[in-house]
Amino acid sequence: MKYDVRDLSLAKEGKLRVEWAAQEMPVLAQIKERFKKQKPLKGITVAACLHVTTETAQLAITLKEGGATVALCASNPLSTQDDVAAYLVKDHKISVFAIKGENNKTYYSHINSAIDMSPHITMDDGADVVSILHKSRRDKISGIMGGTEETTTGVIRLRAMAEDGVLGYPIVAVNDANTKHFFDNRYGTGQSTLDGIIRATNRLISGTTFVVAGYGWCGKGLAMRARGLGANVVVTEIDELAALEAVMDGFRVMPMADAAKIGDFFCTVTGNISVIRKEHFRNMKDGAIVSNSGHFNVELDLKGLRSISKKKRVVREYVDEYTLKNGKKINVLGDGRLINLASAEGHPSSVMDMSFANQALCAEYVVKNAKKLEKKVYNVPETIDTAVARMKLKAKGAKIDKLTPEQKIYLNSWEMGT
């Protein structure tokens, strides 16, 4: 069995933490029980490139219980939890290739190690496996039945590939499941981003001006939580509809050029590049705190920031203080990497429970439907989505109404009068 982790002796601590996460992952637990009996992934190798956290551990174990051989590598060099990696290798015999803080070269070699295992299914969190397969490992594409993608960012790239006719195998856009992005992006990113910012800074949010760049599901969640902590929230957008929604939700909407001047905190969640640029950094207030919670660390133009700075020092773990040539100090958190993983622990288990339930069920779906699927990006089947919601609701102890026979008839009829 191949693997590359920091230190196997960390397995014991990892075990405790993975068990802690499991308490909040009742949906995946139900799926694991079924997989254990039915082995729907028997003979299947899964290459999963995900944040190596306690929640991902539950997914990996679930896939293995379903009969799969699992190769797990990191989707971000900073997010790996070394004790979890050790635990998966030692106690579960899962091939993990991930070390927290690994450099770029090791990062890519780890992805290649996973590809070396000739996967039938890929699981991506930012399309890195798909990307490498298409760029330099095209020989391995033919053996792949299909893949899944966890992030908005990844889905955008994959749809662009499909549109260009270059996508080599079918992908299920797990990100687009309602039980994924409605919950993970909004409630998960909302809380965990603020958690990351507060851990990194220990600053009071209440009474500050908090600028959220992007009002997609992540941005909505972040804006809602920043307000919930007492901030006066400003939103920047490039889309008319999202901007209008932000206005109607009571937020101020303005271009970043204006927001830059008044913000105490800034956080990008756009999926786009260079959202905060040197012309913005230059006009910020002295002491402004800037972070990113989008998938890639490209949303802040740190190169531009460096070009207008005369000094940079670490003033606190995860806080780089840049002194600009104009004398102002700007604090950048977590080197611009997604802050909820850099300085906190990523999404709480409770939301990952649903995302990863979708992952597990979509892997099963790909195997069952391998022959029918084309080289396209697919939505998560509605039956999977509803099943996940039903299992979660039950775990929450919330009960709902059922349609009466009369109501069913009414909803299906157009003849019933006013």
Added chain:
Amino acid sequence: MKYDVRDLSLAKEGKLRVEWAAQEMPVLAQIKERFKKQKPLKGITVAACLHVTTETAQLAITLKEGGATVALCASNPLSTQDDVAAYLVKDHKISVFAIKGENNKTYYSHINSAIDMSPHITMDDGADVVSILHKSRRDKISGIMGGTEETTTGVIRLRAMAEDGVLGYPIVAVNDANTKHFFDNRYGTGQSTLDGIIRATNRLISGTTFVVAGYGWCGKGLAMRARGLGANVVVTEIDELAALEAVMDGFRVMPMADAAKIGDFFCTVTGNISVIRKEHFRNMKDGAIVSNSGHFNVELDLKGLRSISKKKRVVREYVDEYTLKNGKKINVLGDGRLINLASAEGHPSSVMDMSFANQALCAEYVVKNAKKLEKKVYNVPETIDTAVARMKLKAKGAKIDKLTPEQKIYLNSWEMGT
């Protein structure tokens, strides 16, 4: 010119109120200016069955400015504003058939009067015109290019008809425009429903338990506003995903059988029938206040309520007090009709501005594309949706960012690295 309104001498008051609404309808105003010049509806007759309010007046005037002949009838017997009807007839020579409080027979005869004018386009708010055309006026269907539908309820019925292959002409589901249902259903229904309940009762919302039946866009808006006024909100649902969202938004979710026992206020916004039934009424607290804000007055089973009551009296305008056989008193507002129109003035102009901008632009779209459209239910074209958002945002004075050339490339590329 044919018409049937209460009293033409009310026109003067109607004029003032329509002008008041116009101040908050800048999007429709822009469209009206263009229509005036381009006359895209020249030679077209529109039969519009909508709530006859100040905002609808703006739409009717806009259509007329675009060259159309307009026949306007009421989509609800209680929602007609007689002064507005008079104003449209007297000052704008628009054929209005609507009298507040008209009985069922007059209501349908008014719809038929509009149909008598042989419309090329129908505009519905609950599918009543479509319904009557298909039931008893089939001769008029052949002359129709297409129609639009304003409500969720109507769209559900029309999709059912399309599915059954019985829909006689194409319909654009204006309700499904993002600039319609995101705003109208959520912000409009949210505020105006509480406005209606407060006007009808003068009760304090703060510190009460408020039960919202249904967590669609209307229900989300209502729950958000009831909480915003200090209520402890309980949600009932039949859909797993919506129920889960309500839980995550911090609301309690339970079956109506449980909610019935603890609510001070109840309001249905489901689009379904008999959501609150006699088994629920019977278990409510003494003095409970029950209303509906869904399109049709079928959501409360008032027949069932009457069957378990021993007395009914009007205790305040729009408040019927039922004394149950078990001694408890239940207050039903506005006879179960949608409360934001029954006891208040319906959606504020600001949201109707967007809905009706979509209506006007979709009417133009139907005329332009009459030959291409099939007998189906169509979504509002995205270009119309975006145009409406852009016009509204501008009117709000909110500015947004534009994509930089680098960002455009990034978003369209899948090759740019991590």
Added chain:
Amino acid sequence: MKYDVRDLSLAKEGKLRVEWAAQEMPVLAQIKERFKKQKPLKGITVAACLHVTTETAQLAITLKEGGATVALCASNPLSTQDDVAAYLVKDHKISVFAIKGENNKTYYSHINSAIDMSPHITMDDGADVVSILHKSRRDKISGIMGGTEETTTGVIRLRAMAEDGVLGYPIVAVNDANTKHFFDNRYGTGQSTLDGIIRATNRLISGTTFVVAGYGWCGKGLAMRARGLGANVVVTEIDELAALEAVMDGFRVMPMADAAKIGDFFCTVTGNISVIRKEHFRNMKDGAIVSNSGHFNVELDLKGLRSISKKKRVVREYVDEYTLKNGKKINVLGDGRLINLASAEGHPSSVMDMSFANQALCAEYVVKNAKKLEKKVYNVPETIDTAVARMKLKAKGAKIDKLTPEQKIYLNSWEMGT
């Protein structure tokens, strides 16, 4: 029996509405039951100058059940509900002097009619009775045991009088009871002010900029509810601490000169004079909507507004449109009088229940302690305050914990270790 009301035949409608209010006034109901038995106000004449509403009717009836002779006049010419006045006269033989819309002369003559009845106790809502007694009816002062005052505004004036040594008899500041101003000012004013604004305008609050002048308890309530309806709220203040609290609550704080330029809605709740002046009106946006919810109609400088206007017309009931010489239109609601009474129905019964329970219990307290009280402004005794809270909580069905014996000891001890 003397009285002066609009029309006794309105009594029937008044009765229904007073009964409706009674459903939400369980605390006063309990007090009424006790008063009925104990007659603590036997032989006492009470001159009450309050808004003549359904809730005040309950108070008047309670006082009468306690043995008092009651003279009721209006504390505001616009707030009288003629049907309630009729009902009190006809069914309860209470002397009411109040007609909705009465002019200034009648207003004062009505107060004098109440004073003519030689009260032992005065109840004020803005200190008008006290004021007239001290200015022109000093002969009646000697017979007075004491009085109560309902408003912040009144208490400020009365404390100034006491400080100047000119107060002629003791006053209990009912306004300062926790169960009064915490609830009435915050929850009552919050909701009812927005209710008044919405009824007067039918405008959507969501997505607008709402300027609240003053962040006392009324201002806090109003800001909270405006935000709860989706507004972006701006606060103006003259007090450092209140301003800081507003900042920490996430609102923008700025001088009125700056707020004037950005507000869509303005509402004053300061207890001060000329808070919005012509230099502010002049810089407002075209179409701005301005109202007052403070006690007196002096917070808006309408004289100043008229001096910079070229035209004024009524565009909707309760809406005066001023066209400024600079061409902009400013809409003033309810002629600057407190808007929750002008265009809506004042505080909901539920909060008045607590305020008026304090009034009734304080009247009893004044009678019992007449000999001990000095010519000062007194706080409501804590026992009264707690009793009101306990009765309300019970009516709400909420239960609380009781201190254990161990906890009682702990709270009274300073020796128990860390």
Added chain:
Amino acid sequence: MKYDVRDLSLAKEGKLRVEWAAQEMPVLAQIKERFKKQKPLKGITVAACLHVTTETAQLAITLKEGGATVALCASNPLSTQDDVAAYLVKDHKISVFAIKGENNKTYYSHINSAIDMSPHITMDDGADVVSILHKSRRDKISGIMGGTEETTTGVIRLRAMAEDGVLGYPIVAVNDANTKHFFDNRYGTGQSTLDGIIRATNRLISGTTFVVAGYGWCGKGLAMRARGLGANVVVTEIDELAALEAVMDGFRVMPMADAAKIGDFFCTVTGNISVIRKEHFRNMKDGAIVSNSGHFNVELDLKGLRSISKKKRVVREYVDEYTLKNGKKINVLGDGRLINLASAEGHPSSVMDMSFANQALCAEYVVKNAKKLEKKVYNVPETIDTAVARMKLKAKGAKIDKLTPEQKIYLNSWEMGT
């Protein structure tokens, strides 16, 4: 110079972190500048028993700049930041006696070391110095001019002592300054308690039931933030007025016996003992998470919990999992000590800025007024309170209005008409 800290070599890291805090403490910075010039504490020894954090460091430095000799010991064994302690000793020559995790014996010996320095002024955070002085170091009392107290808990104890006539010297209740408890207790405790809980557990708050015991300022802050993060909040209380306020704020209020059965999270902020007892633990849901954010670790009856448990293990740093004899697992955070210090970093600097500005100014006040002050508990003088608010508001960049001459006259007059 005497001191007892973990390791002087940590000073460098401490320096960076103290500087970081200083950025958010502009009010104290202004005071420090003045103290530096005026030396109002020349010749004065201050024994400060406070949480040894970066913010306290700023206070200690400010006092020293004012001329004082400072002895600093910890008010809680777990809250000491060893690097900060080292920095104060090494760079500022301040006597610090505090080591994170010190046992009870060392804790008290450290307090005695501070007392050994014969203070003129004591600063307490929970009345421990006062307590020890009165119990076992009475000889040192005569030299003391006065003291200050930071917490609600301490003030309650000191008032009890004053009432019993046993308080040996005057105390200023810094806790009761508006600029302290309005901000520190509400905004500081609110955010930092949730920060502590989230760091300890990494659990999602959204969609859970969060039970807050106590609705004082801390409880209000905590409830507001828990709701802000998406929880459904339940409040328990023993005071009628506070309970009623919670109801009106939209929370459910119930006895702990009922809340115990439905909570996912529990947090006590009461200042009382044994608020959650074994009869409550026994009925909690499996997996319930219980913490305390009140000053002393007595609010959870952990002895009672142990008596009904069969197993206890650490499952995550700061998380003790108790397995009850009935099989359920209960997770207790930070051993019941105040969670915002145990697992997070205590109040953010921004709120401590105001609390400690009050501390510094009250120390100056005690020195200036030593002869006038009696052995009582004093409120913070209003001039100090207002000065702190003014300085903070300025630092926040928020401007407010000033009274016009006309307004000043109006507010001081009772003769100005309606």
